[in-house]
Amino acid sequence: MRIRSLAQAAVALATLTAPLLVATPASAASAAHQGSLHLGYIQYDSPGSDGGSNSSLNAEWVNIHNNTGSAIQLKGYKLKDNTGYTYTFGSYRIGAGKTVKVRTGKGTNAAGVRYWGRGWYVWNNTSDKARLIKPNGTLLDSCSWTTSDDGYKNCH
Ligand SMILES: [Ca+2]
Structure with a gap:
């Protein structure tokens, strides 16, 4: 010009x-999100066709990130979708700066990974909203997606 x-x-x-x-x-x-416990990456659309196998269900997941300087006991914390399906954490201590992945299907809980234990997908591929709720019912964080997203969402 x-x-x-x-x-x-x-x-x-x-x-x-x-x-x-x-x-x-x-x-x-x-x-x-500095200094908070919050939703991170969400793989709401399991790669491949939604055939319902346990491995496919477990390829659908939500990350929760502890961006504070202290470990947090997650017992009683909840993950909830638009329909109202709810995952409630059992005793799990998430370290400072650590991430825990909540997979939809069945499996053995281990450090950094929890299993919802469902027999079908929970997060809608078209549009949905994940909520992270404290044991006292306070909404700590939420993150939504639409068809304009590409199977996963970076909720920061
Ligand atoms: Ca899904």
Whole structure:
């Protein structure tokens, strides 16, 4: 573009800086989760066709990240979808800076992974909303997706 006026120069500058400005909300969103227990990546659409095998169910999962400086006992914390299906944590201590993955199907709980134990998928592929709820019922975090997302969602 040939710059012929000051106004045009201003427009050109705005165009160049626009991508930087667009990046701001994303950083603000992650900053909001500093020092909190929150939803992380969610693989709501199990890869491949939804045939219902246990391995396919377990390829559907939600990560919860402890971004605080202390370990947190998750006993009584809940994960809930739009339909009302609810997973309630048993005793599990999530360390500072650690992630725990809640898989939909059946399996043996281990460090970093919990199994919901369901016989069918819980997270809708088209649109749904995950909620992380404290034992006293307080909504701690929520994250939703639509068909414009691509099978997984980074909830930060
Ligand atoms: Ca799904």
